[in-house]
Amino acid sequence: MATPLLAPNKDNYLVSANGRLGNPPQSAITEVSRILDHAMQQGPANGLVIHMHGGLVSRDSALNDITARLTPRYQEAGAYPLFFVWESGFKEALLNNKSDILNDPAFRELVKKVSEWVVAKISPVGGVNFKGAGGVPITDVDRFRQEYDRWFDNLRQAPPVEDSDIAGDAQATTRSNAGIPDLDDLASDIERQLDDDPEFKRVLGRAFNAANPPGVVVTTKGAGTTERATVLLISPDALDEMFPATGPASTDARVKTRGVFTWLNVARYAAGIVIAVLKRFRSHRDHGVYCTIVEEVLQSAYGDLIGATVWNAMKKDTLDSFADGTDTCGRLVVQKIREMEKAGKQFKKITLVGHSTGAIYICNFLDAARAAGLETPIQVVFLAPAVTCQRFARAINDHEGTYLRDFRMFAMRDAREQQDAMLKPLYTRSLLYFVSGLLEGNDVDGKWTSEEDMPLVGMERFFTQAAFSNDAQVQKVWQFFNAKANRLVWSRAADAGVGLNSDSQHHGDFDNDESTLISLMNIIRG
Template sequence: MTDIAAPRIIHTGPDGTLASTSAEQVAAIAAEVARSERAVLHFHGGLVNEASGMATANGLAPVYAEAGAVPVFFVWRSGFLETVTGNLREILAEDIFGRMLKWVLQFAVGKVRESGGGRAFGGIEPAPGDEVDADLHARHADLVPFAGEGAADISGVSQAERDAFERVVSADPQLRAQAAAVLAGREPGPREPGARGIEGAGPPVATRMDPGVLDELAREEEVEGGRGLIGTALLARKCASVLVHVVARFRAGSDHGVYSTVVEELLREFYLGSIGAAVWAAMKGETADTFAAGTQRGGRLFLDGLAAALATDPHRPQLTLVGHSTGAVFIDNLLTELGRMHGAGTLPDGVLVRNVAFLAPACTSAHFAAVLGGQPRLFERFRMFTMSDEAECADRLLGAFYPRSLLYLVSGILERDAAGASACMPLAGLARYLTLRADAPTDLVGVRDFLLELGTDRLVRSPSSQDAPLGMRSGALTHADFDNDPLVLASLRHLVATDHA
């Protein structure tokens, strides 16, 4: 390759294996990077499909070439945004979701408003139903329900409060009818032939509710016995768990506002599979799988080819890694693999990444903290471009129906804790985690202190001030803007081209 502005593309598919790129092409790219003075390895995010990833490579290659760098792009399976937004719209439109949302929201708002005095329903005085209806209807006018409501000093949900909530919800005839309709509308299963109709079901209704939840509901219908009645005790118990989790998040300071938090916890309890959790997990998994042993894995072939080329040449290129959104997860895994290679003695001496640039990173704080804690640190300079929390909250995924950004959704629903369970997990790219409580976990404190260390210029909050210096400018106001915003691109070009940026 002689045209420096032409993108060098390593295209991978399932499990990080090569797709349209051959092993010979990867080896040639690695050798060219080894010979270069500067090279940029760019990892696109999970918002785009493969075709858009290719278009991003063609658009950004000249930017990096202008900085004197060989532009290399890892293009991989994603297209996550289309999946999650489409599914979320369908779920929010379901009548049964809306009914459960109203119940939990009534009591969650009542809980965050709690003060001295008597309580109805075992201690929680729920928000009036007509107030909740009005706030939910106002979403059509782009007004967020119960915006500004919240309190971190509320008490947890007591057993008496939980029991009272379950009694009220389980007695709701409208919820019973909706449950019967979705159960009647599920695809026929082994028990369906010869089964009598479900009393009160009305026309069958399709749902995106998780199959496991529907199976539980069907078992409860059978237990209710012979009359074909649907019980709502299961839904009431699950809604009570949602209420408990919402209140617990307020107490822990991990809420996303009362309405958004209720939506997130309902999705986690009833719709986790449909909202895209499996897609998210698989997409992240491929950013690690590509470095596993195997003759056709793109990341493995590139790193091995680079190490082999540098082993016989004292020249060391200046490498810059740029990762947008899930691309930051890719970079975390790449740096981890470089550390492993260094420890195993398979990485030549002196190989060091000059710059790491995160663009609205979707990696968890814990994942990034593990990279920062690795020894030796294999990069010199770091810069993160991400939105201020005000701008992040204004980047609404679905208007007032889900009035938070994609990163908030990932943090609030799709991530998993150390035990593998769905949990609200802080992301490195969410600016809200730059302000922490005294009891914040060590990994959050470590990431914050790293980003805000005096004299390092590691953090750019978007939109940046008009007098921000070169290399520290950003005008991005949506998650998707960061790899095409002119100010961000100028900052990246400056970072790549200069020794002191």
Template sequence: MASFRDRCIHSRQGGRLASTTTADIDSLVAGLKDRPRVVLHFHGGLIDDVLGFATAKRLAPVYQATGVDPVFFVWSSGLLETLHGNLPRILEESVFRTLLNRVTRYVTGTVFGQPGQRAPGLAATPSPAAVAAELARVRTGQEPYARLIVPPDVPPLSESEQLQIAAELSADTELAERTREIVNAALDKDKPQTNEPAAAARDAIGGRSAAATLMSPDVVADLAARAGPGERALVSTALIVRKTVRVVAAVVGRFRRRTDHGLYPTIVEEILREFYLANAGAAIWDAMKRQTADTFTGPDDEVRAGRYFLDRFAELLATGTRPQVTVVGHSAGAVFIGNLLDDLARRRAAADDPLPADFRLRDVVLLAPACTVAQLAPVIRRQSELFDRFRMFTMTDQAERADHLVPFLYPRSLLYFISGVLERGPSGQPAVTPIAGMQHWYLDAAATGPDSDDLRAFLRADPERTVWSPGEGGPGLSAGARSHIAFDNDPEVLASVAAMLAD
């Protein structure tokens, strides 16, 4: 029996082969000849390749016990390292806390103020001290402002309100001091460093940032460029003020459109998107998704891991070997599967491709999928041509909200964070995006449109297509996972997947 390592296809940036060779894939595919069942497993994007191999080692005997031959696609994103390393530091920064206080103050006064009392500075707008007291609840595990009920109609932030907020922020001495700290650190960045932790804190994806902050390097550079010359440079808060007003307007807009994730999490998300996007994981998330697509594409004279495997596998199928094939994807592995299905559809339509025109997958199994609704909808529309069964194991919204990505600081799950911070809209700009694995989207009557409508109708058409975790639904339909990372290690989920493979 082949070792788990022999069953892994290890890729790197661009979907190119890493430690795996073409000869390794040739041998792996040859070993699938005349085998009855094959499962292709795609781990999540949070883990690196070391943990990817560990996942393969752990799951190989689970699959083999059902008589299935597993193939593991092992890749690396570094997203978990970035999120766990940067987010706690960002959320503890003095400038972040000041921004959080000010945005919270204006949003609560705007969204939850009494009619006729919306103008900032009136009684409906709480004081910075009152806001600080409420925000301190997060240190005890309580979500600030969770008890507030959003009114049925939230008017937009008017131009006069924006001007008044800007005027108040321009006179805010604490905000000016935080800006001065950032600028001074940025202007001193070329001086010899004696504080190694501070120097390390300046390392940022896509550039260097100031020791005082992990704000995106372009934001820091813009702030420094606006400062006057000399040791005691005159520092302008105009950029910070303008961006803060934009954050307030964005949060109010999300409450108007009912795309908010709760007051406190939504404010955190919008501050991160406006000020910290480069260091909040967005660049890695984008690169990771590109990698899952690039592994099937690229120049014809360059080997790509996914494409080379499918080339050899298609040739095997053309010889008459026709195993039942299941694909399993955890988290961002669902994005990988979407790209795989795109390539299968292309191959079926190509006259010169050896893939049999009638080849279909037996099962598509997604575990807490981190793909967007827009990415999954085209997949389910192709069910009749590409696969027989679909099943998604993912958390209830109650469990999702309890799975805190950064305990005590960001009280929502990774999928909430991807939806509110990391994803981009059709224009390429950051935009709140429905994530397929979130029950929050599934239950949201306001989430409409062709993709949402088609995917929701598909899932509702057969109750066995969705397993909400934790939940007991019998063989193949049970799950106990209560955290995003637990789905490929939860005994009930694994037993359900095994039941699907064995039936």
């Protein structure tokens, strides 16, 4: 029987929202000085550990699981633990609509149609060709669609377009056959074959009807149905592309008066997604057949629901924690530590531990430490970091010779990353793959623009594939990793040495996998 966890101790955590302290449930501003003074009085032999958890961790979980569970482990290592608890419902905001998307008939039909044409273009035989039960090749399109429905209904172990299911040597053939067709030619080909797919036509026809205001008389002959979709999740931009509007939007930007329905517009829209997938295959920027198709469909048709806004808000919280003000959590901690230094009170060292988005928090902490002139030695530990190579390259430029001299990262080998299904059957790879493929991007002229396959520090693939050999930021990070021995631990690592082992199999494992925790304790003691 597992030993029950102790309740979290208020001497070991600060709770913030939007980076700020204040009224409950946030910690009081006065808690910063009280906790750090108490920490100094304890005289920890191995200094202060500041732990930043990931952004998809609820407040209750951060307090009652992570803080309560890890506090005695850090104390055992001779350090005083302080946890930054900073979540405000991000997990629910990011994931709560994914089941709705999965059950949206339009999403399913778009994924099936795009998959059908992607497989036809990358298959050596130029048509649907995948493995069914027992490895038996299947070339029948109707069967292909049926197998997809089985996958979406959790009746199939793997999607019918996973790399291992494509007949032939997937890695050798898919890329060499992934030619980029002409958009108009492909759209015409898709349109000509839509009569063979009545379910696609019925579902998209219902979406067209639902995208018109109730009571508006529209020409629906092309749609083939007078039914309206009961749920309309497709983004306004995607609807406008498939079903051009002739009138202004109602209170719902998705619902507008639309003109005569034509299947060519729908086919052209699907063709654009097919080409986007093929381009990623040609450039080795894909995330496997199925996940790349899902990413492109989500990005194109469901952009406002995939969570990029929430992800950016999450990152902003880690930055706001160091903003000017009398109530910002991270800034007050850094200021208090600096005041203690000036008073002749200094911890032996500070160990910063950042899991997932917590690594972004650490980068911002280091900037604040430099601005404050912090003198206490700092060592950094990343656990499956969700920080971009772009952001960490900046941190390396600013802190490599000071706060980043002692650094270690624990992350999964790409094979494990691929097997860590984040939200099966919607998405079959890890959270980091999802972030890289859908949530990350850049600010371009004041407008946020997504970047598919954004290089992340915690993903091995970006440091092993030739496609990124000329990416200056990726190479900057890779050179940093190799500038000093033992900066990298790829799970699974066993009997690799003190502080160098990990057996984490999932993104969320790194703060509870025993071998990783033993390594972390040894780093703190070292």
